[in-house]
Amino acid sequence: MATRTILNADEIRRTLARMAHQVLEHNRGVEGLALVGLLTRGYPIAQRLATWIETIEGAAPPVGALDISLYRDDLAGKMRPTIHRTDIPFPIEGRRVVLIDDVLYTGRSIRAAMDALTDFGRASSIQLGVLVDRGHRELPIRADFVGKNIPTARDEEVAVRLAEIDGADEVLIVNSVKTA
Amino acid sequence: MKSQPILIKGGRVIDPAGGHDARADVLIKNGTIADVAKTIAGPDGARVIDASGLVVAPGFIDLHTHLREPGFEDKETVATGTRAAAKGGFTTLCAMPNTKPPADNPATIDYVLRKAREDGVVRVLPIGCVTKASAGKELAEMGELAQAGAVAFSDDGHPVGDDNLMRQALAYASAFDLPISNHCEVDELFQGGVMNEGWVATRLGLRGVPNSAEEVMAARDISLAALTGGRIHLAHISTAGTVEIVRRAKEQGVAVTCEATPHHLTLTEQAVLGRLDDNGPFEPLTTASYNTYAKVNPPLRTRKDVDAVVRGLKDGVIDIIATDHAPHNRTDKLCPMAEAAFGISVLETALGSVLSPVHGKAVGLPRVIEALTAAPARILKRTDIGTLRKGAQADVVIFDPDASWTVDTSKFVSKGKNTPLEGATLKGRVTATIFGGAVVYEAKA
Amino acid sequence: MTMPARARKPEPYAGAAVALPRKHVLDLDDFTLDEIETTLQNTDAMREVLGREIRKVPTLRGKTVLTVFYEASTRTRVSFEQAGKVLSADVINVSSSGSSTEKGESLYNTALTLQAMNADIIVMRHPHSGAPYFLARHLKSCVINAGDGTHAHPTQALLDMYTMKRHFGKLQGLKVVIVGDILYSRVGRSNLWGLTKAGAEVTLCAPPTLLPPDFMSTSRQHHDHPFANVRVETNVEKAVEGAHVVMALRLQLERQRSGHLPSLREYSRMYCINPRRMALAHPDALVMHPGPMNEGIEIDPEVAHGARSVIEEQVTNGVAVRMALLYSVVTPVPSERRPS
Numbered sequence: 001m002a003t004r005t006i007l008n009a010d011e012i013r014r015t016l017a018r019m020a021h022q023v024l025e026h027n028r029g030v031e032g033l034a035l036v037g038l039l040t041r042g043y044p045i046a047q048r049l050a051t052w053i054e055t056i057e058g059a060a061p062p063v064g065a066l067d068i069s070l071y072r073d074d075l076a077g078k079m080r081p082t083i084h085r086t087d088i089p090f091p092i093e094g095r096r097v098v099l100i101d102d103v104l105y106t107g108r109s110i111r112a113a114m115d116a117l118t119d120f121g122r123a124s125s126i127q128l129g130v131l132v133d134r135g136h137r138e139l140p141i142r143a144d145f146v147g148k149n150i151p152t153a154r155d156e157e158v159a160v161r162l163a164e165i166d167g168a169d170e171v172l173i174v175n176s177v178k179t180a
Numbered sequence: 181m182k183s184q185p186i187l188i189k190g191g192r193v194i195d196p197a198g199g200h201d202a203r204a205d206v207l208i209k210n211g212t213i214a215d216v217a218k219t220i221a222g223p224d225g226a227r228v229i230d231a232s233g234l235v236v237a238p239g240f241i242d243l244h245t246h247l248r249e250p251g252f253e254d255k256e257t258v259a260t261g262t263r264a265a266a267k268g269g270f271t272t273l274c275a276m277p278n279t280k281p282p283a284d285n286p287a288t289i290d291y292v293l294r295k296a297r298e299d300g301v302v303r304v305l306p307i308g309c310v311t312k313a314s315a316g317k318e319l320a321e322m323g324e325l326a327q328a329g330a331v332a333f334s335d336d337g338h339p340v341g342d343d344n345l346m347r348q349a350l351a352y353a354s355a356f357d358l359p360i361s362n363h364c365e366v367d368e369l370f371q372g373g374v375m376n377e378g379w380v381a382t383r384l385g386l387r388g389v390p391n392s393a394e395e396v397m398a399a400r401d402i403s404l405a406a407l408t409g410g411r412i413h414l415a416h417i418s419t420a421g422t423v424e425i426v427r428r429a430k431e432q433g434v435a436v437t438c439e440a441t442p443h444h445l446t447l448t449e450q451a452v453l454g455r456l457d458d459n460g461p462f463e464p465l466t467t468a469s470y471n472t473y474a475k476v477n478p479p480l481r482t483r484k485d486v487d488a489v490v491r492g493l494k495d496g497v498i499d500i501i502a503t504d505h506a507p508h509n510r511t512d513k514l515c516p517m518a519e520a521a522f523g524i525s526v527l528e529t530a531l532g533s534v535l536s537p538v539h540g541k542a543v544g545l546p547r548v549i550e551a552l553t554a555a556p557a558r559i560l561k562r563t564d565i566g567t568l569r570k571g572a573q574a575d576v577v578i579f580d581p582d583a584s585w586t587v588d589t590s591k592f593v594s595k596g597k598n599t600p601l602e603g604a605t606l607k608g609r610v611t612a613t614i615f616g617g618a619v620v621y622e623a624k625a
Numbered sequence: 626m627t628m629p630a631r632a633r634k635p636e637p638y639a640g641a642a643v644a645l646p647r648k649h650v651l652d653l654d655d656f657t658l659d660e661i662e663t664t665l666q667n668t669d670a671m672r673e674v675l676g677r678e679i680r681k682v683p684t685l686r687g688k689t690v691l692t693v694f695y696e697a698s699t700r701t702r703v704s705f706e707q708a709g710k711v712l713s714a715d716v717i718n719v720s721s722s723g724s725s726t727e728k729g730e731s732l733y734n735t736a737l738t739l740q741a742m743n744a745d746i747i748v749m750r751h752p753h754s755g756a757p758y759f760l761a762r763h764l765k766s767c768v769i770n771a772g773d774g775t776h777a778h779p780t781q782a783l784l785d786m787y788t789m790k791r792h793f794g795k796l797q798g799l800k801v802v803i804v805g806d807i808l809y810s811r812v813g814r815s816n817l818w819g820l821t822k823a824g825a826e827v828t829l830c831a832p833p834t835l836l837p838p839d840f841m842s843t844s845r846q847h848h849d850h851p852f853a854n855v856r857v858e859t860n861v862e863k864a865v866e867g868a869h870v871v872m873a874l875r876l877q878l879e880r881q882r883s884g885h886l887p888s889l890r891e892y893s894r895m896y897c898i899n900p901r902r903m904a905l906a907h908p909d910a911l912v913m914h915p916g917p918m919n920e921g922i923e924i925d926p927e928v929a930h931g932a933r934s935v936i937e938e939q940v941t942n943g944v945a946v947r948m949a950l951l952y953s954v955v956t957p958v959p960s961e962r963r964p965s
Contacts, residue, residue, distance in 0.1 A: 070683070080952060080955070082667060083670035120678075384755065384776060385776025462850060
């Protein structure tokens, strides 16, 4: 399997810093804002964004973790992923919620996340921030904040590695083995 | 075609009654054995059967078959049962009396004999009940049954539980010099059990029947036989303990005989797990577990018991092999274990099964054939069957002891397709069966 | 209003735990340790769902769950029903009273009818051991065993294990004592499988007539025997000494009539889990019971309702565990489901 690095640790750091500024600019500050990270890798990204926002603005938005396994539409006949505990320790009602995920692909995870979020309450608006947008949308979903646009082929995989989970920060494209 | 002479050429003739085991020709004329010799020139018009590479033996005698007729014709009839017997190499069947009505009266005995004459293709000898309706309360009219043609008495399906009644029965039957075949099982220790008591039953959550349920009654029966001088025959014994009890009794000269079934000579309780080997007793259960086709009475026991039964057969402690052929219809077994009927359809797989310990060198082929021919004939006190001596009934089986075949119950002649051997590979197959000088079964080429 | 800089970190997410690709849940004997841990992890997540204001997720929307109970059981059946409904499944209850089973219809024919109803998941409780295996053999649906005869009760064992893990943080090395009618207990058996796989130290305690005969013999000394390290004890004081978990099993009242016990009074005197006996256990010990209880016979009321009892929590955890299992079984894809 061939891999190539798209973002290294420093590039990820700068990208997240820029995204934090964009979130603040778009939302005119931290008031009424909340970040909800999709488990598993969306959550540490959301936490880091919250830290950046605190550095820039002096106050951090609350951060929640959302597991969307129970809302997915593509599980028929397949193995079931393990579910992790959803934890949204603040009311959603009336908040501007920014969903955070590592990779935006078909858009189905985000659709599931919006359904889940609606069960928790009526947000005043839902925005989307992703570290990587790799195209190939199957639903009318678009991200408000994008770290990097990476055009990919369908048989490629975008792997995001984060220190909190994988021990190091990097974004890779993994090619499936191509026959000579 | 009874009149056409048959010459069976070049087979290995094993006739334990006559002490023969050698390559020879067998000539059949007018429904009896005309000659057995190294080379026979057949008379004109004789049908010649080439038996080279095959074994030629007297037609097998089964002292324990359930033909189910009258009353349970959905499970089997005399017609289908005798045809299954012929396919399995059996030319004489002793029909157990647990029919509906039970054979506790001469009319039912007559009926079975008539059906055999009209619809059957091999010999059927009826067994009468020991007690009325096999209820274990009052003796059946054994004299009448004997006169009508019963060759033994049994309440099979049930034990004769009352000790005193068994004593009386043994004493009474001795007047007719007929044996009582008892299904040894103490009710209070059986208690609705569905398989052998042990680890497999524990992990399946099924009620088990301990070895003692059989051994306690076997010991009782032997003691009562010694007391009364009656002839006791222990049906389908299954435990190492019973083998020892019988061994000691015979050493002391008690007139006891006993039988083992093909399944008790080969299969263990693992069959209930859906396995035909001894492996994986601790592996997880699968949807093949709770195999109702392995539900039989007495239950399939442990490897230790099976080995002891095989040794008992080899030593002669176990006199005969009897099938306990117990056909059932599909519905009777298509349910959870607790609800399923007991019994295995045996006639068509018996030979393949009993040759398994022969191939495994645990017992010799002549001894196994003796247990299917000369020894049951001795119990029936008949000199004209179970033997190839001149003038004996022309009941002959020709089989290939090495032919491998896969058990496919859809091809069974018996109505009972209930066997745990479905899909198993057996070694040993009947090529032809002759009854009274007529070919009643021939394997397709 | 500023919120804390970091929200509470949810339960561990590191490492991809094994997904459960299973069709049926019949007993714990075929669960790997990974599968057990994944199930407990999923149970935790499900418990969070039960704590929400809107206790509904769309996971099993459009799926049909049939509960087929041939034995009366309000508690377990309601637990499964609730579990299915929170997951948005269509739950249909088929109970034995008034149904065709009482008219003598065989289990096989009932199974064919259930199949024709396109059930995705069948939850079955039956008085005969092996009945769910029979269904699984003949149907395309997933089968979850809610208790079969004296054989298995895997969902109960999983909720018991979840309860223990919640309190002690782990199962490995935990001293668990199961007291009571082991011979006839499907709860005891499934717990044995699950706890031994998870590395707990299990002790079984009962009078000799209520232990499986092969447990009293030396047959467990086989090196491969899954229960080789299970301790068997007929003295309850010795059994509970230092135990982290004391699980009392329900004593069926007919055991006296069938000759297993001289009297219930004697059983109670010798085996009842009372405060005096619980004082011998570990200071943090839990008291568990699968219910329903015969208070005063196998368990003292003071203990049953005391501080160390987690019996009510077991019931709550039961719904979460059953949700986790309903989620895990791989239901047939629609094309498989249609009758051929």
